[in-house]
Amino acid sequence: MNWIDICSVTDIPLRGARIVKTAVGCVAVFRTSDNEVFATSNRCPHKGGPLSEGIVHGKAVTCPLHNWVFSLETGKAQGPDEGQIATFATQIIEDRVLLDASELATGVAAE
Template sequence: MNWVDICSVTDIPLRGARIVKTAVGCVAVFRTDDNEVFATSDRCPHKGGPLSEGIVHGKKVTCPLHNWVFSLETGEAQGADEGQIATFATQVVNGRVMLDASELTTGVAAE
C-alpha cells in the first residue's frame, strides 16, 4: 500500500466529511461518532449527489439529494436502494489520517 498523510483526524468534522481531490476524482473522507475514518467516492450513483455533504449516522452516509443510504465500510446501498460506491483504505496513525493512494490510480473514484 502507498499511504499518504492527508490531514489530522480532528480536521474532519465529527459525523462529517472532507474532500480529497485526486487525479481520478474526489474522495470523501468521513469521521463517525466513534472517531472511525472511512473514505469513499464522493458521488452517489443514483443522481451524482455529493456524499461529502450527506448525513453520517453510525457507519453509513445518506445522500443529500434523494436520501439513498450507503455503508461506509462496504460502499453497498442499504435497504431498498440499489448500487454501490467505491471505498478506499484508510488508517489513523498518531492522530493523522492516512489514505491508500495506490487505489486512486485505477479510475474508480470518478466512476
C-alpha cells in the same frame, strides 16, 4: 500499499466529511461519532449527489439529494436501493489520517 497523509483526524468534522481532490476525482473522507475514518467516492451513483454533504450516521452516509444510504465500510446501498460506491483504505497513525494512494490509481473514484 502507498499511504499518503491527508490531514489530522480533527480536521474532519465529527459525523461529517472532508474532500480530497485526486487525479481520478474527489474522494470523501468521513469521520463517525466513534472517531472511525472511512473514504469513499464522493458521488452518489443514483443522481450524482455529493456524499460529503450527506448525513453520517453509524457507519453509513445518506445522500443529500434523494436519501439513498450507503455503508461506509462496504460502499453498498442499504435498504431498498441498489448500487455501490467505491471505498478506499484508510488508517489513523498518531492522529493523522492516511489514505491508500495506490487504490486511487485504479480510476474507480468518482469525479
